[in-house]
Amino acid sequence: MxxxxxxxxxxxxxxxxxxxxxxxxxxxxxxxxxxxxxxxxxxxxxxxxxxxxxxxxxxxxxxxxxxxxxxxxxxxxxxxxxxxxxxxxxxxxxxxxxxxxxxxxxxxxxxxxxxxxxxxxxxxxxxxxxxxxxxxxxxxxxxxxxxxxxxxxxxxxxxxxxxxxxxxxxxxxxxxxxxxxxxxxxxxxxxxxxATSGPKVLGVNAVDAGLEITWTGQPAATYDIFRSEQERRGFQKIASEIQGQRFVDQSIVNGKPYYYAVKRIGERMASSAVVRGLKLDSRAPSAPLAVQAVGQDWVVQLHWQKPDTDVAYYKVHRSDADGENMTCIAPKVTSESFEDMLPLKGRQNSYRVQAVDYSGNAGALSARVSAQVNAVRGASFSDLLLPMPIHEELRADLWGAEGVLPRDPDNGIESHDWSYWGGKIVQDPSDGLYHLCVVRWPEGDRKGHWAWPYSTVAYTVAEKPTGPFKVIKELAYDFHNGLGHNANIIPLNDGRFALYSLINWKAMILTADSMSGPWEVLGEMQVNVPENYTHAYRLERNLSGVHCEDGSFLFVTKAGAMMRSTQGILGPYDVVSGVTGENETIPERYRRSNYEDPTMWYDGVQYHMMINAFLEYRAIYLRSPDGIHWKYEDGLAYTPNCTEYTDGTRTFWYKVERPNVLQDAYGRATHLSLAAVDVPKADDYGNDRHSSKHLVIPLVVTKRIELLNDAPVTAVTKRIRALIRSEEGFDAQQDLDLDSLRYGANEAVNFGRGCPVVKTEVHADGLIVEFDGSRSELTEANFVGKLIGRTKTDELVVGYSKL
CATH class of the missing domain: 2.60.120.260 (Galactose-binding domain-like)
Known part of the structure; x- marks a missing residue:
């Protein structure tokens, strides 16, 4: 564009x-x-x-x-x-x-x-x-x-x-x-x-009444005036039978450019050349009128009335219930409505809207309105996103559009010389360091962002999970000159690693004993493509995989279809599910999205997936008992506006893609990594001020929960006994706000219902909590139970357990 x-x-x-x-x-x-x-x-x-x-x-x-x-x-x-x-x-x-x-x-x-x-x-x-x-x-x-x-x-x-x-x-x-x-x-x-040529327009000038068009022509002639907001199309007649050589357009909107043509009335008469006019003003627009905020299940819908005709766009600001800590969450909204996709749950969100006109004047803030969503904090994966720590300082002397400055260049990995993209971070227990095989291409390439088909994979290491990651090897592997895209890591059950990389448009697998390599080429993945399967190329691209406990391999493919191999990582793979858009557990409003860039992981309790709706600039989160049958979790996983620092500074990336998670020793996600670009990809040229980076966001880590009931928990279970395990930084016996805890079906606890605590019992590994099972709302559709609550210091508590 x-x-x-x-x-x-x-x-x-x-x-x-x-x-x-x-x-x-x-x-x-x-x-x-x-x-x-x-x-x-x-x-x-x-x-x-x-x-x-x-x-x-x-x-x-x-x-x-x-x-x-x-x-x-x-x-x-x-x-x-x-x-x-x-x-x-x-x-x-x-x-x-x-x-x-x-x-x-x-x-x-x-x-x-x-x-x-x-x-x-x-x-x-x-x-x-x-x-x-x-x-x-x-x-x-x-x-x-x-x-x-x-x-x-x-x-x-x-x-x-x-x-x-x-x-x-x-x-x-x-x-x-x-x-x-x-x-x-x-x-x-x-x-x-x-003989029939058009008049010669002398110019378009701003006057008090609007824009004045003047031209030369025959004194006795009459003229029609045509106007458009585009230079080559959309012209409409705005005045007819004008005598003389002057016309003032009084119906303009200040700050908007207009294009005019004058035509002498008569058969086969030509029009003039097209000329452009623009009138600026210095008067700020009024505050938006009749602002309304309506809280729904997990989003807040805002609507307002346009205060002046020359408003070009709006800024939406959000604050606490009392109006404190206000921050801009949407810097350029071009309609009189806005959906806050990531409001704070469990509390009132206050909003004020500001109009900016075509001349660049910003008006006063609107009256404050408030709304609260029905879901509670912890309902959505997005609630797990934590502010990013600042390693040294936030800097504005970096590449990037206004919305991504200032930022921390030490978060993840970025460079003036390279455009970085996706990859999966892995911690090596032997050295405690964090390893990342990350995709990149030269920022100065003549094709800018669209040099990605010729990207290579670099091997990087960091002392902290959030970075800064430093390049150790320019090429993670030597095969095909190190070329590869959408590289991803699959930890193997024997402690080694497999690396998927799209090399020469083929789904290649390499293996190594450690993330530092050397990487040995194992071969190309093979897929049994079903007959008449549309878009078969999606089965080879943007893959994310898990080595299952039974030795089989599961991969989620570009659009969310699952494929499985029981004969090794190279396959052949059988397609065992439809694409994400066919999943009927997803709300209809999200089901019609165009999905790609999935990531999948297993934590010993269930399988998890995030997948990116690339045209709608949002991602959803799903869970599965077997990696094949997926269930949508309420709300969203992330949006481009989800990045915030511990000091409250927010950044607004144009697009974030290629999600991946860092997992701990238990398989739990501890950090979310994303590829972020500051402008539309077609606007990222070589040797300019725009690029992409790999960024890392800390997550609330789910608690380890084990049910102690002798029989599987169902809807008729009267008492549910759960061991909530203590771990470093969390003492289940001392830290939990017991009154806040709710356990049961996600459909219940995500909205504040579910089983309350009946009693507790000290355990050597943590705290045994007994819940009133009559309020679990569990059904056959639930393969795990969900816990939501908070600590005594208001930190979020979330966990899942097998039933």
Missing amino acids: RLFRRIQFLVTSVLLLGLHPALTADVPLIGRSLPGASLLDGDFEEVRAGWRQPKQSPYWKTEIVKGQGKVGCALGNLMNNGASVATAESVVLDHPALQQLTAGDVLAWRFSSSTEYPSDGRVSFSFVFGDQERVLTSRVKVPNGPDMPKNYEGFYTLTAEDIREGLPKAKFTLESTHGIIVYVHWVDVCLLRD
């Missing part, structure tokens, strides 16, 4: 200077035909193909001359898709006006072009008359992303030979290096006719 912001910036910075005289023509042939739609798909929008998946326009014939790729139109651009040389030729320009062409007639042409990333991208533009090609621009070097696209324009005078050859076509030749995409964003071709 960076590409389109670049185009927008181009027109706002260039059109302000004045006119494009080549457009004062009365017969448009290709492209802009104000106020109508683009002719012959000159804006390349006839087909709306997806990114990097171009399709063929009915008005343009494309061909690859050299190299590989799929040439065509996508997202409003003509593109070579990385082919070394490609051509695009329009249909014949058989406009009726061309039937009377004579030698000496003039065609005006203009187009805009750039490359996606730095390369020697070149564009040639021609008119083709029969077998004769008239080259108008020859291999002009176009700007490289992230630089702004450039407009090229000129005139061509028809010859007698051209007329004899017949009506022309327009032709582009796109040349590229390094597999980089060359774009043509739009093209206009016009036949000049002075």
